[in-house]
Amino acid sequence: MKLSEFYMPTLKEDPSDTEIPSHALSLRAGLIRKIASGVYSFLPMGLKVLRKIEEIIREEMDDAGAIELLLPVLQPSNLWEKSGRWNEYGPVLFRLEDRNDRYFCLGPTHEELITYLAYLDIKSYKDLPVNLYQIQVKFRDEIRPRYGLLRTREFIMKDAYSFSANDSDLDIIYRKMHDAYCRILGRIGLKYRVVAADTGLIGGDMSHEFIVLAENGEENIVFCPECGYSENYDMAKSKSSNVEDGEGKKADKEESVKEVHTPGITGVDELAEFLKVKKKNIIKTIVLNDDKGKIYAFLVRGDRELNLKKAENYLKKNLEFLEKGKKAKNLVMGYIGPKGLDNDIELYADNSVKGLRNFVTGANKKELHLINVNYPRDFKVKSWGDFAYPARGDTCIKCGEKLEFEKGMEIGHIFKLGCKYSEKMDAKFLDVDGKLKPLIMGCYGIGVSRIIAAAIEQMHDDKGIIWPDAIVPYMINVITTTEKNKKLSEAGDKIYKKLKELDIDVLYDDRNISAGIKFKDSDLIGIPIKFIIGKKFIDRGLIDIEYRKDEEKVEIPIDSIPEFINKYQSLK
RNA sequence: CGGGAUGUAGCGCAGCUUGGUUUAGCGCGCAGCGUUCGGGACGCUGAGGCCGGGGGUUCAAAUCCCCCCAUCCCGACCA
Secondary structure: OEHHHOOOOOOOOOOOOOOOHHHHHHHHOOOEEEEEOOEEEEOHHHHHHHHHHHHHHHHHHHHOOOEEOOOOOEEEHHHHHHHOHHHHOHHHOEEEEOOOOOEEEEOOOOHHHHHHHHHHHOOEHHHOOEEEEEEEEEEOOOOOOEOHHHEOOEEEEEEEEEEEOOHHHHHHHHHHHHHHHHHHHHHHOOOEEEEEOOOOOOOOOEEEEEEEEOOOOOEEEEEOOOOOOEEEOOOOOOEOOOOOOOOOOOOOOOOOOEEEEOOOOOOHHHHHHHHOOOHHHEEEEEEEEEOOOOEEEEEEEOOOOEOHHHHHHHHOOOEEEOOOOOOOOOOOOOOOOOOOOOOOOEEEEEHHHOOOOOEEEEEEEOOEEEEEEOOOOOOOOOEEEOOEOOOOOOEOOOOOOEOEEEEEEEEEEEEEEEOHHHHHOOOEEEOOOOOEEEOEEEEEEEEHHHHHHHHHHHOEEOOEEOOOHHHOOOOEEEEEOOOOOHHHHHHHHHHHHHHHHOOOOEEEEOOOOOHHHHHHHHHHHOOOEEEEEOHHHHHHOEEEEEEOOOOOEEEEEHHHHHHHHHHHHHHO
16 A cells, blocks of 8 residues: 555654553554544554455354354344343343334344244254354443453454254354354464453353463453462452461460440541551451341451452342441441341351451441351351452462462453353244253354454554554555655665565555654554665665564665565464 | 543644733744754755534633543542
8 A cells, every 4th residue: 555645644742632652653654543422433554454354254253163244233022022032131222113113222242133033943953053253343332441442332243153953062163153252362462361250241160261361451350370260350269369368367366345436437448547457457347238238247367358249149139339428337437347236137157267266346336336246156157259350469269379460351252152142032842852942052253353452452552553464454564764865765665565466465655754653654654564665765775674573674675675585484 | 440640733732820912932843945064053945723522601712611521640440
C-alpha cells in the first residue's frame, strides 16, 4: 500500500482520555476512532490487524473440526424468553422494537440462536457431534466501557457452539477447543494462562478462561509456579499462611474473655492500631442476607476478605452484604462478633480462623470489643469452609508452594454448558436407544477485537506498537528519505513492486514529507522491518534495513532483496 | 446507580479564582510560498471557534448561578 494514497491518520500526542498504553496507541496509530463510549470505528490499519487475527482463528477452528456459519445480530425476544434470559440478562441487553411492536435484542451472545437452529435441524445421534462457529459483532450495554478496545459495548468475537450426544464427545470437543485456543494465542505470540473460572450468566458446569497477562488487565488470577495450578481470583483456593503460627499459637493458654472499650472504632485497621494487635489476631464478622431477608454471619480473619461468591456457592443462595441502615436481630453494626450473637443467625467460619487463640472480636454491644475470645470455648459455628479470597503468602492447595498473583485480560472463555439451553428450548435428538434426549452443548468464545488491545498492551515501547509478526498490518515499510530526488523515488517504486511480487505485505511511504516523520510513524504503527532508501543508495546502491524490535541494522544491495526475504521467512 | 473530575479550533492545553485591553489565545496539525531533506526542520502568509447545550443574573458572561447532556476515573456490576 502506498502511504500517499492510504488513510492512516496518526496522532503525535496521547489523547487526553486514555489511561493505558494499548488504548492510547490504538488511537495514535490510527487503528480505531471512538464514536461513542464503548463504540469504535476500525480504520484501515486496524481492520488489517483484525483480519489477520480472524484468519488465524479461522484456520485453527477449521483444523479443530469446527464449521463456520453466520447468525443474525438481530434476535427475536421469544427465543430469549424461552431460555429465560430475556429477564435474566437485565440492562446489559440492548433491546428494541420493530414497527409491529415486536421485541428484539442485539445479540450479546448466541446460545439462543444456535440452539434454535439445532432444534430445527438436528434430529438424530447420526447428526452428532457437530461444532459450529461464527466471527461476528456482539452488543452488550456494559455498565462501564473502558480502556479502548478492551471493554466495549460493540465488539467482535468468535463464538463456537458444540452439540453432542454424550458427555465423552463433549469432552473431546472441549479439549480440542482448549488446544485450538492455546495454538491461536501461541501463534500470535501472547503470554497467557488458562484458568478455571466461574460460569456466570452463560451457565454450565465447567469453564476455563484464557487470560493474556497484562498489568493493566481487569482479571486477577492466582498461579502456582511449581505445579501450574491456576484459577480465577474469585474461585481460587489456597492454604492460608500462618494458621498455626504467629501470636495466636495453638499452644498458648486460653485467657479469659474481657470487654474493651473501643469508642468509634469499627474497622479492622483502626482496631488493630487501637489495641496494638496484628490484624490476623482479629476476627471479622460479616453479615449477609439472602433474598428472603434471612441473615447469615461469616467469620474471616482480620487480614483477609470475605469472598461473596464462595459464600453463595456454599449456601447455594444469592447473598448480599447487609445494608448499613438496616436494623435487624439486634445487630450492633461495627461491633458484631460470634460470641453472644443471636442464636437464629447461622454462623460460618473461614478456615483462616482455625487455630487462632485469644483473638479479638466484636462484643455485640455498642463501642465494645472482646479480647481473648477462643473457639470452641466461647462460640460454636455451623460449619467451616473456604470463604475468603487468597492473600499474599498463601500456598498452593495442591503442592504447598507459594502462590503468585497475576493480572491479565480475559481473551477467551470456554464452557461446558450441558443441557441448560437444549432443555429449555426443546432441542432434542433421537439417540441409538430410541430415546429422545436433550443435546449436550458446549460454547467457546474468543474476543477478536480484544486481542488487538491485549497484543499492544503486551508488546509496545515508548515509540509505539511492536506487532508480533503473525498479526502485523504490514511486514515491511519501504521508506524513501526524500521524494524530491527522482533516483530515490524510482528505486522506491521498483522495490515496492518487487516486494509485492514476492507476496509481502508491504507499506510504501512515498509521502512528500520529511524522513523523520516517516520513521516515527513507522515505529508508532509497529512495522517490523524498515527498508530505507536514501543517501547510501545514491552513493553506493545500498538500502538500509532496520528492525522495529531491536537496534540491529543491516545494509544490502538492491539485488539481494529476494535473498533477504527468503532468509527472513525461513527463520520464522 | 453512588463518589470524583473534565468539556475552549482536528489534537494537546492556557484563560474562569477577582465578569470589561479578548476582536478568545498558545503549541502541534492543516493550506500557500520559499529554504531544508536519515529520527516529528525553519521562515513568512493564511484557513479554522455559537468557549458542550438550555435557562438565568448583569449595562456587560468562556468567566457567576441553576438545569441538562457528553466523556473519563473510582466503586457497585459484568461472557
